Amino acid sequence: MDYEGRRERLVARLRREGLAGMLVTNLANVRYLTGFTGSEASLLVTADRSVLMSDGRYEGQIRQECSGLEVAIRRPPMTWVQLVARQVRRMGLIQLAVEREHVTLEKYELLREALPACTLVATQGRVEALRQIKDRDELAQIRQAISVAESAFVSHWAAWEPEVSEREWADDLERQVRRLGADGCSFPPIVAGGAHAALPHARPRPVMLGESDLVLVDWGARWNGYCSDLTRVVPVNRISPKFEKLYDVVLRAQQAAFEAIRPGVPVDEVDRAARQVIEQARLGRRFPHGLGHGIGLEIHESPRLAPGQHQRLKAGMVITVEPGVYIPGWGGIRLEDDVLVTRSGCRLLTTLPREAHAWLVSF
Numbered sequence: 001m002d003y004e005g006r007r008e009r010l011v012a013r014l015r016r017e018g019l020a021g022m023l024v025t026n027l028a029n030v031r032y033l034t035g036f037t038g039s040e041a042s043l044l045v046t047a048d049r050s051v052l053m054s055d056g057r058y059e060g061q062i063r064q065e066c067s068g069l070e071v072a073i074r075r076p077p078m079t080w081v082q083l084v085a086r087q088v089r090r091m092g093l094i095q096l097a098v099e100r101e102h103v104t105l106e107k108y109e110l111l112r113e114a115l116p117a118c119t120l121v122a123t124q125g126r127v128e129a130l131r132q133i134k135d136r137d138e139l140a141q142i143r144q145a146i147s148v149a150e151s152a153f154v155s156h157w158a159a160w161e162p163e164v165s166e167r168e169w170a171d172d173l174e175r176q177v178r179r180l181g182a183d184g185c186s187f188p189p190i191v192a193g194g195a196h197a198a199l200p201h202a203r204p205r206p207v208m209l210g211e212s213d214l215v216l217v218d219w220g221a222r223w224n225g226y227c228s229d230l231t232r233v234v235p236v237n238r239i240s241p242k243f244e245k246l247y248d249v250v251l252r253a254q255q256a257a258f259e260a261i262r263p264g265v266p267v268d269e270v271d272r273a274a275r276q277v278i279e280q281a282r283l284g285r286r287f288p289h290g291l292g293h294g295i296g297l298e299i300h301e302s303p304r305l306a307p308g309q310h311q312r313l314k315a316g317m318v319i320t321v322e323p324g325v326y327i328p329g330w331g332g333i334r335l336e337d338d339v340l341v342t343r344s345g346c347r348l349l350t351t352l353p354r355e356a357h358a359w360l361v362s363f
């Protein structure tokens with residue numbers, strides 16, 4: 001991964017805004033810019049120097065993961081604020097960008113007190129904007145995260161038993177994902193049978209799958225930090241006319257979104273393409289969430305595909321497309337696939353069949 005190139009692009013971006021340096025505190029951003037995978041670090045970036053700051057627990061790990069990078073380790077009783085302030089003063093910065101969404105009010109106030117000669121500038125989404133466009137290395141990790149998630153699901157689905165509970169299924173899926181070499185699931189899997197699937201983010205219960213006539217599974221794997229995110233609905237024993245009708249609406253909505261995706265298109269237009277299909281079926285109120293989101297080092301990244309979001313798609317973005325309809329007392333249908341925005345449209349990265357018949361299980 002080209003960490004140095006990423007830091008250079010960040011510095012160029014900051015410079016265009018008249019900012020000389022940035023304190024990066026979002027761990028996913030720190031990882032993106034340095035390769036550090038631990039749970040405590042901040043990064044100070046300027047045009048000629050970058051310093052990764054952490055505590056004594058991570059000294060060895062940083063040496064392994066971030067060779068060549070300047071490192072400052074804090075030891076007790078030094079505080080995080082003292083360490084940052086010392087580095088900022090050393091660099092002679094009179095202005096410092098901070099990530100407003102990733103600095104607590106307490107740290108912000110303490111930093112301001114410790115750095116009276118330096119103006120803190122609250123910024124938002126600077127590194128995240130770079131992260132939206134995936135490079136070749138990142139795409140390879142995401143593809144692997146998808147491939148592992150798909151294999152885990154297929155082998156698991158084939159071994160399905162009616163006595164297995166939602167919770168056991170979720171646990172087994174997670175085990176399978178790890179067995180295939182992934183870091184783990186990219187989020188706690190959702191396995192929801194029957195009416196429980198009417199909750200878009202249902203938590204798996206100790207209820208047997210065989211008691212449901214459909215099971216919604218939303219899961220993903222994390223590979224070298226990169227996430228995949230998929231949803232399939234498994235019909236149990238039969239496909240009822242109601243299931244068939246709702247499923248068809250969601251499938252067509254997803255297809256309409258795929259066809260709308262291309263660089264330059266505002267994300268809310270893609271959302272609208274799918275939403276219109278669902279509204280035409282008089283189910284508009286049953287689709288209570290946005291159409292999708294970016295995936296990468298985090299399971300939910302920008303861009304967010306939802307009404308009112310005007311950001312334009314760019315080639316190299318990897319996004320989910322996940323329309324759904326949820327009927328209280330009956331259940332829910334959601335289909336979620338991961339796509340790459342290409343120069344002329346989009347490419348489906350997920351390969352699992354999207355038709356309901358492909359997943360029918362019979363006991």
Ligand code: ZN
Pocket residue numbers: 218219229230231336
């Ligand atoms: Zn999902």
Ligand code: ZN
Pocket residue numbers: 229292293320322336
């Ligand atoms: Zn998702």
